[in-house]
Amino acid sequence: MEENRETAEEKETEEQQEEEVVLRVHRHLYPEEKELKKTKKELREYKIYARIMFVFLLLFGWLGGSVLPYGFTTSLRTMISRSLGLDDGDKIGAVKEVLEEDWYFGKDIEDLDERLTDQAIEGLVTNSEDTHTLYFSAQESENFRQSINRNYCGIGVQYLEIDGTNIVTKVMENTPAQQAGLQVGDVLYEADGTLLSGKSADEIKEIIQGEEGTIVSLKIMRDDKIIGLSVERKNLINIADGTVLDGQIGYLQLYQFGDSSGDAVRQYLDTFKEAEVKSLILDLRDNGGGYLTSVTDVASVFLPKGSVVLQREDKEGNISVSKTSQDQYSQISPIVILINENTASAAEVLTMALSELRDDVTIIGTTSYGKGTVQVERKFSDGSSLNYTTQRWLSPDGVWVNGVGIEPDIEVRLHEVFYHVFTKMQDEIEYEVDSVSPSVGDMALCLDYLGYQTDRSDGYFSQMLFDSLKQFQHDYGLEVTGKLDVHTYNRLYGQTRYHWQTTTDTDTQLARAVEVLQGM
Numbered sequence: 001m002e003e004n005r006e007t008a009e010e011k012e013t014e015e016q017q018e019e020e021v022v023l024r025v026h027r028h029l030y031p032e033e034k035e036l037k038k039t040k041k042e043l044r045e046y047k048i049y050a051r052i053m054f055v056f057l058l059l060f061g062w063l064g065g066s067v068l069p070y071g072f073t074t075s076l077r078t079m080i081s082r083s084l085g086l087d088d089g090d091k092i093g094a095v096k097e098v099l100e101e102d103w104y105f106g107k108d109i110e111d112l113d114e115r116l117t118d119q120a121i122e123g124l125v126t127n128s129e130d131t132h133t134l135y136f137s138a139q140e141s142e143n144f145r146q147s148i149n150r151n152y153c154g155i156g157v158q159y160l161e162i163d164g165t166n167i168v169t170k171v172m173e174n175t176p177a178q179q180a181g182l183q184v185g186d187v188l189y190e191a192d193g194t195l196l197s198g199k200s201a202d203e204i205k206e207i208i209q210g211e212e213g214t215i216v217s218l219k220i221m222r223d224d225k226i227i228g229l230s231v232e233r234k235n236l237i238n239i240a241d242g243t244v245l246d247g248q249i250g251y252l253q254l255y256q257f258g259d260s261s262g263d264a265v266r267q268y269l270d271t272f273k274e275a276e277v278k279s280l281i282l283d284l285r286d287n288g289g290g291y292l293t294s295v296t297d298v299a300s301v302f303l304p305k306g307s308v309v310l311q312r313e314d315k316e317g318n319i320s321v322s323k324t325s326q327d328q329y330s331q332i333s334p335i336v337i338l339i340n341e342n343t344a345s346a347a348e349v350l351t352m353a354l355s356e357l358r359d360d361v362t363i364i365g366t367t368s369y370g371k372g373t374v375q376v377e378r379k380f381s382d383g384s385s386l387n388y389t390t391q392r393w394l395s396p397d398g399v400w401v402n403g404v405g406i407e408p409d410i411e412v413r414l415h416e417v418f419y420h421v422f423t424k425m426q427d428e429i430e431y432e433v434d435s436v437s438p439s440v441g442d443m444a445l446c447l448d449y450l451g452y453q454t455d456r457s458d459g460y461f462s463q464m465l466f467d468s469l470k471q472f473q474h475d476y477g478l479e480v481t482g483k484l485d486v487h488t489y490n491r492l493y494g495q496t497r498y499h500w501q502t503t504t505d506t507d508t509q510l511a512r513a514v515e516v517l518q519g520m
Contacts, residue, residue, distance in 0.1 A: 092120050121386075130389050132375055138383030148290045149258035150239045154209040155180070155216065155231045159188055160501060162494025163487060164198045168220075169501040172238060180231045182220065184502055189226060190219035209233065242268035244275045247518050250332065251510075253283040254298070257290025257346040262297030269301065269330045279517045281510070282354075283338045285365060289345025292322060292374065292393075299353050300324035302335070309353045311394040312374055334360040334520050336513040339408060344369035351406055352395035362516055363408040365509050372402025410516070412509045416457075417445040417496060431484040435461040443484050446492040447472060449506065450499060 096116050099106055106112050121135045136144055146152060156175025159166045166188040171177050188196050191207045199207075208216055210233050218229045239261050242252040250272035254261060272280070292310070299309045307324045314320075335358070337351050348368050354361045374391040394400050413419070423438045431440050436459050444457035444465055452468035461484070470482040476495065478488055504510055 096120065118384075125386070125388070130373070132371065132373055133388040134386075136385050136387065141377075141379070141383060141385040144387075148256050149237070149260065150256055151235065151237045151258075151260075152209060153212050153233050153235050154205075155182075155233060156236055156238075157182055158501070159201070159204070160494065160498055161201055162498060163490035166196055166199070166201075166204060167498060169498060172236070172241075175236060176231045176234050180218075180229045182229070182231075183222070185222070187221035188218070189221045192217050237264075240264040240268060242271065244272065244277060245281070245514060247514070248276060248278045249514060249517050250275075250277040250280045251283065252280060253285075254287055254347075256287060257294035257298065257350075259291070259294065261290070261294045262301065265298055265301050266329055269332065272332065273330075277332065279520070280332045280335045281338065281513045281517070282335055283510075284343050284347040284351060285338050285340040285509070286342040287344070287347035288342065288369075289347055289349075289371065292346060292349070295346040295349045296322050296324060297326075299350055300326040301329040302332075302354055303357055304328050307353070307357055308396045310349050310396065311398065312391040313394065314391050334362070334517065336362050336364055336516055338509055338513060339363060339365040339368045339406060340509075341366055341369060341405075343406075345371040348372075348401055348406055349393060349395075352399065352401065355406075356395055356397050356399075362410065363406065364410045364412055364513050364516065365408045366411060366413060367407050368401070368405040370401050370403050370405035372400045410512065412512045414508055415445075415449045415506060417449045418500075420445055422493060425484075425486045425489045427486050429486070431461055432482065433461050433463060433466045435484075437461075439489060440465070440484060443469065443489065443492055446496045449496055450492075 096113075099116055100112055109115055118135070118137055125133045125135050127133070156172040156177040157168050158170040158172075160169045161167075168182060168184055168186045168188065171182050171184060188204065190196060191204070194207055196204055196207070208218075210216065212233055212235050214233050215230050216233060218231055220227050220229065237258075237260055239256055239258050240252065240254050242250065245251050250268070252265065252268050252272075254265065296309050299307070303309070303324050305324055305327050309322045309324060312320050312322065335354065337354065339347070339351060343351070343365075348371065351363060351368070355363060372392050372394070373389045374393050375387045376390050377385050377387050379385045392400060392402065420442070422442050425439045425442075429439075431437055431443075438459055440461045441457050441459040444454050447465065447468050448454040448457065450472070452472060453464055454468060455462055455464045466482045469484060469488070470480050472478075472492065473480045473482075473488060476491055478491060500506065
């Protein structure tokens with residue numbers, strides 16, 4: 001029996017041993033599976049860590065808010081924030097956030113978020129390759145459109161500040177100012193009870209302009225007398241000006257290519273037709289351009305229907321053309337176009353189109369600016385806008401003027417004073433004979449332009465300049481000292497500008513245009 005029991009026990013032990021030696025099969029894991037298993041393990045550990053940190057921060061926040069002073073927690077939070085790196089995935093957003101939350105001077109800036117956003121966008125569009133891609137705030141965008149369309153609500157005068165005095169240089173036709181009797185040379189003395197002496201042109205504009213139909217009470221000085229005038233404000237457009245010169249020559253100055261430019265040109269040409277004008281001077285000097293739709297409209301006045309005014313090329317090299325869509329309005333011939341270094345963009349488009357497509361056009365003046373690109377405007381909902389370059393334009397013959405400009409057929413320069421960079425003279429400085437200064441050179445150019453005798457303009461104060469300066473001071477009611485002080489300097493500069501804006505007897509470019517047309 002014992003044997004049997006032993007046998008049974010041995011058998012049982014053998015069976016147990018057999019169970020213990022059963023081989024376990026382990027499935028082979030590929031590298032990807034090992035990595036996945038490792039990631040899952042790390043994720044479980046991260047979640048545990050996150051829960052622990054959440055509880056810790058919650059308790060720390062409660063204790064900090066209850067026990068520690070607010071300044072301490074703020075400083076601690078700032079220290080932690082500064083110790084962390086910035087997200088390079090959105091650098092602009094990261095910098096903006098830092099400045100809004102941690103910038104010392106930000107506390108003094110109203111609408112900081114808007115200010116930083118505008119500055120960031122301006123930085124994005126500023127580049128050396130293209131100076132014509134621009135971002136405008138809502139007000140700048142509105143001012144830009146007004147400058148192109150030349151529309152405003154006012155009375156219809158142009159004025160010039162001369163040594164603190166604002167003098168009318170032009171009274172536009174069919175305007176409230178003309179109807180009220182304002183004249184060139186009148187001094188704007190007071191507007192709605194505010195003295196205008198010493199105020200800038202922008203400050204005066206702010207006072208005189210206003211809502212249509214309202215009245216501005218003006219006081220002007222004329223011949224040392226104060227005259228009161230009540231002038232009603234009106235919506236005005238000052239896009240062009242024209243007159244008939246001697247010898248049946250029409251003179252048309254186009255300031256800008258805005259929405260109404262085509263209509264304005266047609267109206268002046270109708271006037272010229274009634275006066276039996278035979279030829280035309282088209283003055284595009286200082287015309288900085290405008291809308292391409294406008295230049296096509298103006299071109300249709302002088303070119304047959306279907307004429308190619310310009311070609312446009314996008315960044316993929318695709319070419320599109322802009323053509324006149326109306327019948328030619330005027331047969332006036334010949335035409336002289338006046339240009340200068342400020343003639344740009346749409347004004348250059350028109351100049352090139354007329355020059356290439358007509359054989360009776362002569363260009364007179366100095367080389368134009370050379371802007372051969374096209375911009376489009378995209379507005380934001382707040383009124384601001386992005387004006388960016390999308391194409392380059394070429395003339396009908398494929399000429400690109402960008403950076404080069406248009407060379408005139410006949411180069412004629414104005415007096416050298418118009419190409420001179422003036423200095424700013426200090427208040428307490430005086431120059432007399434034998435002095436040397438850039439301001440003395442400025443003085444000599446102004447005296448020469450105004451018809452006084454000069455012998456040099458290199459900055460040396462000669463005896464002849466002394467005599468001429470004394471004569472100028474006498475002629476314009478200044479203290480006759482023969483010395484150049486800031487008061488005399490400002491009067492010289494202002495009188496030079498006033499003379500240019502109110503007369504044409506020193507306009508050598510216009511005089512040559514008349515001479516050319518009279519000889520045809």
